[in-house]
Amino acid sequence: MTELVHSRGELAAARDGLKGTVGVVMTMGALHSGHETLLRAARERADQVIVTIFVNPLQFGPNEDFDRYPRTLDADLEICRRAGVDVVFAPSVADMYPDGEPTVRLNPGPLGEDLEGLSRPGFFHGVLTVVMKLLQLTRPDLVFFGEKDYQQLTLVRRMVRDLDVPVEVVGVPTVREPDGLALSSRNRYLSPAERRTALGLSAALRAGVAAAEEGGDAGAVLAAAHRAFDPSGARLDYLVLTDADLEPGPVSGPARLLIAAWVGGTRLIDNMAVPLAPRS
Ligand SMILES: Nc1ncnc2c1ncn2[C@@H]1O[C@H](COP(=O)(O)OP(=O)(O)OP(=O)(O)O)[C@@H](O)[C@H]1O
Ligand SMILES: CC(C)(CO)[C@@H](O)C(=O)[O-]
Numbered sequence: 175m176t177e178l179v180h181s182r183g184e185l186a187a188a189r190d191g192l193k194g195t196v197g198v199v200m201t202m203g204a205l206h207s208g209h210e211t212l213l214r215a216a217r218e219r220a221d222q223v224i225v226t227i228f229v230n231p232l233q234f235g236p237n238e239d240f241d242r243y244p245r246t247l248d249a250d251l252e253i254c255r256r257a258g259v260d261v262v263f264a265p266s267v268a269d270m271y272p273d274g275e276p277t278v279r280l281n282p283g284p285l286g287e288d289l290e291g292l293s294r295p296g297f298f299h300g301v302l303t304v305v306m307k308l309l310q311l312t313r314p315d316l317v318f319f320g321e322k323d324y325q326q327l328t329l330v331r332r333m334v335r336d337l338d339v340p341v342e343v344v345g346v347p348t349v350r351e352p353d354g355l356a357l358s359s360r361n362r363y364l365s366p367a368e369r370r371t372a373l374g375l376s377a378a379l380r381a382g383v384a385a386a387e388e389g390g391d392a393g394a395v396l397a398a399a400h401r402a403f404d405p406s407g408a409r410l411d412y413l414v415l416t417d418a419d420l421e422p423g424p425v426s427g428p429a430r431l432l433i434a435a436w437v438g439g440t441r442l443i444d445n446m447a448v449p450l451a452p453r454s
């Protein structure tokens with residue numbers, strides 16, 4: 175049975191009742207098959223599964239889609255029930271931030287100011303702060319994040335390492351539609367024409383990966399990705415090839431190609447692993 179709790183008191187009582195290892199999947203709701211894959215991974219690895227559903231105001235900029243973000247709790251609960259989730263924690267903003275917005279926030283460091291952080295100032299301060307709060311409240315052995323939000327996954331791993339947080343971070347590969355589009359709650363905003371345009375993100379990434387598989391170096395990978403990105407109907411924010419750890423410096427060996435673009439009023443992100451040949 176899936177227990178739905180809203181307040182931190184209810185969560186504490188539910189958490190105390192869980193026996194064995196606990197896995198947590200943190201979400202903003204509007205659950206889709208990408209989330210379901212995270213739930214399955216948690217179900218396989220942990221004895222008990224907690225899902226958090228919270229649209230965190232701290233990570234939204236003043237002109238972003240906090241008010242418009244889809245909120246579909248009944249449908250989300252049904253998905254959680256089907257996936258055998260034990261506890262769903264769906265707090266209100268007041269439950270999470272009873273004293274108002276926290277003045278103390280986690281600093282994600284330089285990587286937090288790059289890529290997503292450049293376009294969304296303060297985004298990773300908000301993400302890491304709420305992730306840390308949710309870790310404290312749920313006390314999991316394992317926490318699951320999707321590779322779709324690769325910079326977020328990387329920063330959570332770093333936070334856990336740098337701050338000695340006692341939890342194992344598990345990354346889960348990106349789930350895609352058959353035509354390549356990465357599943358994302360924000361895909362709901364897309365009109366049919368915009369959805370076709372959105373395929374340009376994964377097409378660019380695939381072209382970059384193909385260039386690497388043919389032996390291309392970093393320059394060839396980026397050039398192929400740019401050639402494959404059709405700018406009509408979309409506005410590219412970034413298309414970047416980096417070290418797989420998102421460390422600055424020359425790129426060789428396991429690398430990551432990351433893209434962000436506006437399709438109409440919707441900002442989408444995606445990324446893929448790139449098998450660059452090691453530099454001789
Ligand atoms: N297609 C996907 N494949 C794997 N994991 C995913 C996918 N989409 C989201 N996730 C993961 O689910 C978790 C919760 O993400 P979130 O609720 O923000 O969903 P989202 O689809 O990424 O939403 P948004 O469209 O707002 O970015 C994150 O760890 C995220 O990386
Ligand atoms: C990790 C997270 C739940 C924090 O609000 C959010 O950034 C998300 O859904 O990826």
Ligand code: BAL
Nearest residue numbers: 202233234301323326
């Ligand atoms: N999917 C990451 C959370 C966000 O875009 O706000």
